[in-house]
Amino acid sequence: MDTTAQRKAEIERPEPSGLSQSASPRLTLSGISKSFPGVRALHNVSLSLYPGQVTALIGENGAGKSTLVKIMTGIYQPDSGEIGIDGQATTLPSAHAAFGHGITAIHQETVLFDDLSVAENIFLGHAPRTRIGTIDWRTMRKNAREVLETMRAGHIDADTRLKDLGIANKHLVAVARAMSIDARIVIMDEPTAALSMKEIEELFLLIEFLKSEGKAVLFISHKFDEIYRIADRYTVFRDGEMVGEGLLRNTGQNEIVRMMVGRNVDHIFPQREPKIGAPVLSVSGLSHPTEFDDIGFELRKGEILGFYGLVGAGRSEVMQAIAGIQRTSRGTISLDGQAIAPKSAADSIEAGIVYVPEERGKQGVVIGLPIFQNVSLPSLARTSKSGVLRLAEEFSLARSYTERLDLRASSLSQDVGTLSGGNQQKVVIAKWLATTPKVIILDEPTKGIDIGSKAAVHGFMAELVAQGLSVIMVSSELPEILGMSDRVVVMREGRIAATYDNKGLDAETLVRTAAGIAA
Amino acid sequence: MKNFLKYREIWLLAGIAVLIGLISTRFPGFADPANLRQVFNDTSILMILALGQMVVILTRSIDLSMASNLCFTGMVVAMLNAAHPAIPIPVLIVIALAVGLVLGAINGFLVWRLNIPSIVVTLGTLTIYRGATFVVSGGAWVNADQMSPDFINFQRAAFVGLPVLSWIALLVIALFFLVMTRTQIGRSIYAIGVNPTASVYAGIDVGRTKFIVFCISGMIGGLAGYLWISRYVIASVEVANGYELNIIAACVIGGVSIAGGIGSVGGAVLGALFLGIISNALPVINISPFWQMAISGSAIILAVVLNARGERRQGRIILRKAEAA
Known part of the structure; x- marks a missing residue:
């Protein structure tokens, strides 16, 4: 699908920049950095928005786009850097202040x-x-x-x-x-995500109108055809840094994809020699009325199967269906050749499938309970006898798994809320391993945790499959997908777009498949 | 967290000690062991009720119908006793538990299956159960002279130095302590209160657990129904009218968080004792009802302030791991 936009962009590339460089930017962000404990969200990024122009902000999930939007709307304060409006240095200490400067954001789900x-x-x-x-x-x-x-x-x-x-x-x-x-700067954060084709056309007319009124527009989207259709400029973020900006008419899609995915090697993945056995989990024709359709794949013993896709491609929903949390309308799931129909998380845990959810805080750890109680929570049926807990067993269960994961805590009776993000993640993984599963589904297992903890989680995944477990890893981080998976399933808009053997697979292919751009 | 809970219970214990000390200055006999045993006995029913309410609140729910359940069940057992004085008291207690269980199960079923917020469900059943009392009694009272001597004296009988009522309270406290700390259901109750979503993923049936806590609070309401009627020897539609607020107040003073997930058996018992001392002792030393109410009201606010401090601590931890996406 070589879009006309791309062709147009490439034909026009030799042409010198046609857009007026004389116009001074309405909003400039320069040298903006923002860290959260253990995570560097933005590092020394810059962005300029010009009146009457649309700037596309492009980047993978977790590249720092949302953090930047929150800084621009006064919700987060940058750790360092400068914000200028019409050439005047200013600060945006609150959402109200941003509003006063005429900055408005239109979100995916309108507020x-x-x-x-x-x-x-x-x-x-x-x-x-x-x-x-x-x-x-x-x-x-x-x-x-x-x-x-x-x-x-x-x-x-x-x-x-x-x-x-x-x-x-x-x-x-x-x-x-x-x-x-009289907003002067309009931020549109994935405004087309929930729209039909016709509605998207109407939205584009509206953006044209905003341009004609001289508004500076920031347009955030994952969809290349939309970006090329509506935007004048682009800024590419990767891992919290700005890696490129310029006029879109001078830049081809492939060049932008390369900017998005090219990166420094900052992390060594564990070397392993996969011993892949017979299929353990097979899924076929799995469908949901609105979230996904006709999902079929096989997971083999000792395999790490990566699931890649854009946010909203339906990966988590599929996994939740397999874990008995999301209902399905059709399709079959079988484990070791036996058809199963999990109706609750307890059913699938019993069968040997565990799902480690994405949002650690909301769905994973139970802050307020001590570590050992968090670890034993899904295994209570096993560590108790006719409903009565056996604390000694609970403790030894928690101890054996937290030790294997190298959990840093002063005591297992410590509240998990006092642990760092990485150690909390280890508690979550320990709690699922303690159920002795056959299949473990990790949804964004290293999202938002520091490099050291990431390495521990990856090392542990390698150890799991070496012991004959099978792992499904849903991840939006390309290095992780490429570094850990034996095979990669790419999902797009609720369907499986392609399945690749991870031999000589490159990041650009994955991004293109996930975004629906032909090579 | 555990340390903090202990901290809060110690403060409550200290508050009670100060209260007893202050009362002793005006009424020297107050701190006598004999009198303290009396205060404990007087507060037994509130303690039992507060424990039943606590398990509900822990799951982020509330049972406003407990006092109405008490009234209805009390009326049923009183009428049974008046009509058939031969029914032994232990059987009546089992009947009270069963009637309470049915009323609690109705609440639990509506919360679980129809997914109606518990405050709405129990606001409805609060009125319905009291109305049902009117229906079964025809608006009539059951007076002391209609009750059998056994019915009235059972809880007053002394057994190893304490009245049976106190023993029942101690038994219920011990039972709740074991359930909350040593059983799967107790652990599940805390887990769904702290983080319902994570509990679903861990395979806990949140709806069923809520159903069970309403069954528990219902049984407690039923048990308290018999105890209340045989203590105050009158059964009427007005019994314990508005008392659900005292029960909730005892929980809150005892450090049970209305937001769920935080609270302990010890805390709820101490909260009830605190209220019991205020309502039983202050009139004796001629402190006006206004001051009694002011003191209990202040205790509630103080408890909530302490709760909020506890939650702010957690808030800081949550912020620290804000996602950078």
């Missing part, structure tokens, strides 16, 4: 008020008042209609309640709100 009318949503906080200080409803409705008209969105009735609108129209209302406060 508006479902039970208020369109007009109320547009003018919330700056509604026109009557002389006695009450809201001037008539003027508000009239102004709302005017704003919508100028945006060519006159089909939206200002009196409709927001919840009765589709997502695309909600976006329009969000933009109308931005217009009504």
